[in-house]
Amino acid sequence: MDSPAFPAAGQDLAAQIRQGSAGAFERLYQSQGARLKSIAYHLLGNRPDAEDAVQETFLKVYRSIGTYHGQAAFSSWVYRILVNTCTDVRRGRKRRAEEPDNQQRGRESSVALKIALERALVELNPKHRTVFLLAEVEGLKHSEIAEILEIPEGTSKNWLFEAKQALKRALARREKGQ
Amino acid sequence: MTEFRCEQLEQALREDDAEMLAAARRHAETCGACRAELEQWDSISSLARSLHRDWESPGLWERIQESLSAETQPKASLWHVWRFAFAAVAVVVISVAVVWMIHHPSPDTAEGRLFLTERALAEAKLREDAYVESIDKLSRLAQPVLDRVSSPLMDSYREKLTLLDTAIAELKTEAGHNTLNARLRNELANLYREKQKTLSEVLAYANNSSTAR
Incomplete structure (x- = not known):
């Protein structure tokens, strides 16, 4: 049930975290920290908020591990907490999404299409952006996304299709504008 | 196997069905419109994978560790708060008790010093x-001397004894109204002692005078 990103069986990791093992938290961070940060970055638009969201996610995992009974893959449960945390942050802070900084912009000027896609992604509605991010950017399966977002797998596929259609239109508009 | 038609491409992409997509790709080899559509689709997926962000976050794990540690602290902190509260209450209670005892002394302490018991009064009266x-x-021995001898010193003895008698009379009257008042009893005893001493000095003066003669 667990994603290959959780090499140690997710249920074992969950059991260790339930027992308060600091080492288990560290293993979770080592194996998932980068992916969690990346997801949070795309959902929140800047690195500091992304790191705060990851930190908050770990706290929420600690606080609510007692409510996790293996009903979903542990990885899906953790990502669900992250996505919900980011949603709360977006609602609460209403910070301006961070534009790619000048250094990044300069370095990536040769990949203008990538930047255009990133900007178009920001303009997607949240549910489409989240599914696209999890499926296409982070490579999660629809079955995993369905668990994370607590939606049917068919809905996950539908939202991804709609997201890609919207991105395709946005990129086409950009090409026409140039 | 039925032939894949262009109008099925959207369904294949929407359902993300592996078999349908494989058929669509075979169809695209001979269909320019579907090939262009699939290339755009694949291009977005390819670009998306490059959007994965990874950056060094020095200190993030330490922050997480600290916040997790802090999360486990409340029970201990709560105990410290309660322990401090208990200590503070104990200090207040003890302080109030001490103040109360100062302002409400027990009969065995202060009253015992200010007022005599019946037994102590009986002993004082015997003294x-x-x-x-x-x-x-x-007085019976000294009175002839006091009546007979005339000298400045004897005049002062007479005056002193008169004052002592007056004071003793007043104190005896006052002590009669406050029989258990230890202060009055002590002052009365002092006056008696002073009169006894003064009379002894008068007799000693008389003896010395007769010897000298």
Whole structure:
């Protein structure tokens, strides 16, 4: 049930975290920290908020591990907490999404299409952006996304299709504008 | 196997069905429109994979560790708060008790010093009677000297004894109204002692005078 990103069986990791093992938290961070940060970055638009969201996610995992009974893959449960945390942050802070900084912009000027896609992604509605991010950017399966977002797998596929259609239109508009 | 039609491409992409997509790709080899559509689709997926962000976050794990540690602290902190509260209450209670005891002394302490018990009064009266008896004997011996001798020193003795008698009379009256008042009893005893001493000095003066002659 667990994603290959959780090499140690997710249920074992969950059991260790339930027992308060600091080492288990560290293993979770080592194996998932980068992916969690990346997801949070795309959902929140800047690195500091992304790191705060990851930190908050770990706290929420600690606080609510007692409510996790293996009903979903542990990885899906953790990502669900992250996505919900980011949603709360977006609602609460209403910070301006961070534009790619000048250094990044300069370095990536040769990949203008990538930047255009990133900007178009920001303009997607949240549910489409989240599914696209999890499926296409982070490579999660629809079955995993369905668990994370607590939606049917068919809905996950539908939202991804709609997201890609919207991105395709946005990129086409950009090409026409140039 | 039925032939894949262009109008099925959207369904294949929407359902993300592996078999349908494989058929669509075979169809695209001979269909320019579907090939262009699939290339755009694949291009977005390819670009998306490059959007994965990874950056060094020095200190993030430490922050997480600290916040997790802090999360486990509340029970201990709560105990510290309660322990401090108990200590503070204990200090207040003890302080109030000390203040109360100062302002409400027990009969065995302060009252015992200010007022005599019945037994102590009886003992004090016995001592006074002994003084009175001694003073009466001395007075009988000293009175002839006081009446006979005329000198500045004897005048002062007479004056002193008159003052002592007046004071003793007043104190005896006052002590009669406050029989258990220890202060009055002590002052009365002092006056008796002073009168006894003064009479002894008068007699000693008389003896010295007769010897000198």
